[in-house]
Amino acid sequence: MKIACSSASFSARLDAGALTQLEWLDLCANELEVDGVVFDARHFPRRDGDYLAQLKKTAADLGLTVAALECERLSGTSDDAGWLQTAADLGAPLLVTGAPSASDDPDAWGRFADAAKQAASAAKRRNVTLALRNAAGTLCTDAADLRHIAKDVDSAWLRFAPNASVFSESESLAGIIEKTLLAIHVMSDTHGFAQNGDREAAQLIERLRRFRGFVVLERPASDAPDDAFHAALARFLALRSRALYEPGSGNEALLGGAMDAITAIRTRRSVGRPLGDVPPATVEGLIELATCAPNHHLTEPWRFTIVAGEERDQLGRLWGSLWAQSQGLEGDARRESIARDLAKLARAPQLVIVSTRTDDDPVVAEEDFAATAAAVQNFLLAAHARNLAAMWRTGPMIHDPAIKAFLGLNPRDRIVATIYLGSSAAAQAPPRPRRNQSITHWLKAPLSTQTERKHE
Numbered sequence: 354m355k356i357a358c359s360s361a362s363f364s365a366r367l368d369a370g371a372l373t374q375l376e377w378l379d380l381c382a383n384e385l386e387v388d389g390v391v392f393d394a395r396h397f398p399r400r401d402g403d404y405l406a407q408l409k410k411t412a413a414d415l416g417l418t419v420a421a422l423e424c425e426r427l428s429g430t431s432d433d434a435g436w437l438q439t440a441a442d443l444g445a446p447l448l449v450t451g452a453p454s455a456s457d458d459p460d461a462w463g464r465f466a467d468a469a470k471q472a473a474s475a476a477k478r479r480n481v482t483l484a485l486r487n488a489a490g491t492l493c494t495d496a497a498d499l500r501h502i503a504k505d506v507d508s509a510w511l512r513f514a515p516n517a518s519v520f521s522e523s524e525s526l527a528g529i530i531e532k533t534l535l536a537i538h539v540m541s542d543t544h545g546f547a548q549n550g551d552r553e554a555a556q557l558i559e560r561l562r563r564f565r566g567f568v569v570l571e572r573p574a575s576d577a578p579d580d581a582f583h584a585a586l587a588r589f590l591a592l593r594s595r596a597l598y599e600p601g602s603g604n605e606a607l608l609g610g611a612m613d614a615i616t617a618i619r620t621r622r623s624v625g626r627p628l629g630d631v632p633p634a635t636v637e638g639l640i641e642l643a644t645c646a647p648n649h650h651l652t653e654p655w656r657f658t659i660v661a662g663e664e665r666d667q668l669g670r671l672w673g674s675l676w677a678q679s680q681g682l683e684g685d686a687r688r689e690s691i692a693r694d695l696a697k698l699a700r701a702p703q704l705v706i707v708s709t710r711t712d713d714d715p716v717v718a719e720e721d722f723a724a725t726a727a728a729v730q731n732f733l734l735a736a737h738a739r740n741l742a743a744m745w746r747t748g749p750m751i752h753d754p755a756i757k758a759f760l761g762l763n764p765r766d767r768i769v770a771t772i773y774l775g776s777s778a779a780a781q782a783p784p785r786p787r788r789n790q791s792i793t794h795w796l797k798a799p800l801s802t803q804t805e806r807k808h809e
Contacts, residue, residue, distance in 0.1 A: 354558075354593060356586065357389035357420045357535075357567040360396045367396045374398075375411055382415035385583055388651065389418035389567050391535075392443060394425065394436060405442040416651040420567040421447035421484065421514070421535055426491070433472045440481045447484045447534055448476065449514040452493035452502070465492050466505040473508035484514035484534050496529050503532065517557060536561055536568045543572045543581050547588035558593050565641070617738045627742035627775025630661070630702045635739065636774070642735040643707075646727035654721035655728050655769075658706040658760050669698035671759055672750045679749075701744075701773035705732070708757075711765040722767060729770045736774065744773040 358381045366372035372380075374396060381387050390412060398404075412419050422440040424432075433450075440448045450472075453465055469483070476483045485502065487493045493502060499513050514535040538557050540546040547554040561568060570589065572582050640657050648654070660668055673694030677687040698704065709725035712718045729745060736743040750756050751768035762768070 354561055354564050355388040355418075355567050356590065357391055357418075357569045358385055358387045358586075359391040359423065359537075359569050359571055360393040361391075361423070362572045362582065364393070364395065374408060378408070378411050378415055378417060380579075382417050384579070385586055387417070387586065389420035391421045391423055391449065391567075391569055392419070392445070393423050394439075397439075400439050402442065405439065409442070409444050413650075418567075418651065418653075419443050419445045420569070421445050421449045423449040423486075423514075426451040426453055433468070434475045437472070437475055437479045437481050441479045445481065447482050447512075447514065449484045449486050449535060449537075451486045451488050452491040452498075455490055455492055455494075462492060466502060469502060469506045469511060470508065473506055473510040476510040477508075482534060483511045485511065486514045486537060487516050499529055517560060518553075530561075530564065533564065533566065535566055536564060537571065538568060539571045539573060540585060541573075543585050546570075546585040547592050554589055554592055565637075614734075617734045621734055621737040623744040624742035624775070625700065625744050625773065627701045627744070627773055627777070629776030631741060631774055631776050635741075636703070636705070639732050639735045639739070639741075640705075643728040643732035646724055646731050648724040649720045650717075652712075652717065652721055652724075654709045654712075655725045656708045656710075656762070656766070658708070658762070660704040660706060660760075661702060665698055665704055666695060668704070668756075668759060669695035671755060672698060672748075675750055675753050675755055701775050703774045705770075705772040705774055706760055706768060707732070707770040707772060708760070708762055708766045708768045710763065711767055722769065725769045729772065732772060740777075742775045742777055746771045746773060 360367060360374065360377055363372055363377055363380075367374070367377065374392070377396075378390060381390050392408070409419065422436065422443055422445045424436045436450075437448055440446075453461065469485075472483055485493060485499060487495060487499055493499055496515070499515065503511060503513075513529060513533045514537055515529060515533055516537045516539065518537075518539045518541070541553060545551060557568075570586060572585075636659060643657070644653070644655065670691060673691030674687075676694060677690040680690070682690050707725060707729050709721050712721060733743050733745060747768070747770065751771065754764050757764055757766060757768070760768075
């Protein structure tokens with residue numbers, strides 16, 4: 354769950370000219386310290402290519418992800434295509450939009466569905482997904498309406514950006530969360546949001562516990578000053594961290610124990626033959642913790658590919674055949690080599706392949722690789738804290754294009770680790786002692802420099 358800010362929360366200042374979109378981006382990065390931004394269509398002074406490129410570049414320089422562009426509603430006209438193109442130019446993967454106003458006209462829903470189909474087709478052509486937002490007073494007010502329009506349109510390019518604040522606690526979100534790409538919550542009271550005992554924030558965290566996309570926290574129109582909004586966001590992030598990761602939070606399936614960080618670091622060791630499957634929810638929890646690694650400019654370069662069962666064996670056979678080919682092996686020697694590699698990968702019930710993208714900028718590429726390596730260590734420590742067994746391995750075949758193709762990676766992606774993962778170990782090795790005792794060097798200025806400083 355990542356936090357984004359919509360320019361809708363600053364409509365009054367943007368509309369009055371007291372704040373520009375560029376200044377809003379700087380505010381989001383340096384004052385609100387959110388992960389991403391959602392541009393509202395109402396706040397564009399112009400939409401020419403140069404200006405949109407400036408917005409996109411500024412967001413990137415500030416380490417902000419452009420999570421979405423939001424326009425009020427589908428019109429069934431060329432305006433829909435225009436906003437889809439604007440989203441594409443901004444680098445926004447989503448165009449968040451709403452339904453027409455509620456109507457007693459029996460044909461209103463059919464017209465809405467037709468407009469949604471046309472917009473979904475236009476979205477596909479521009480590689481921008483539509484994310485439908487429900488709202489009171491429109492044809493889509495609740496989860497049932499969202500499910501209804503998704504069934505009528507039947508397109509992979511129509512997904513949801515539900516306004517979670519209007520759903521009742523008892524309302525089922527089945528079929529909604531799975532297709533939710535961005536979640537929206539309008540705070541009922543910015544000053545009191547995420548304060549101790551606030552049911553509103555706690556319910557939001559509980560409902561979106563497994564959601565890995567952006568959550569947009571909006572403040573009501575003309576409600577509370579900026580510092581109150583910032584404080585509410587900070588409180589929510591702290592509450593979310595406690596709810597997801599602290600022992601006794603009711604989320605022990607994710608945390609799995611109370612091992613402190615120092616103990617985990619000192620006692621973690623590689624387990625070459627882990628046993629037993631790890632539940633998917635637990636693997637997702639480990640990945641969530643892994644991505645807390647330091648990451649310059651928040652590029653989020655890492656990818657986690659889980660391979661198990663028949664797919665793991667297919668990977669083992671491919672791995673073995675490529676190695677045998679590289680060594681020029683034939684006949685029995687080739688078959689034996691493939692069998693050995695197949696057995697190696699089968700030592701663990703699950704493999705987590707951690708890869709990183711390769712940026713054109715060599716400095717960014719090195720930083721991304723380092724961040725992904727840090728994420729691997731986070732994963733291993735989190736697994737150990739859960740009393741799971743894991744081992745970090747690589748091997749020469751991680752560079753082979755055929756392996757990357759099998760895993761669905763880009764040829765330029767770099768595989769950082771093949772993590773062997775299981776629920777337990779056949780035997781526990783003792784913590785290893787440090788071999789080299791002279792690895793620390795405290796740098797001190799030369800005596801002449803110290804003398805000069807005394808006389809300054």
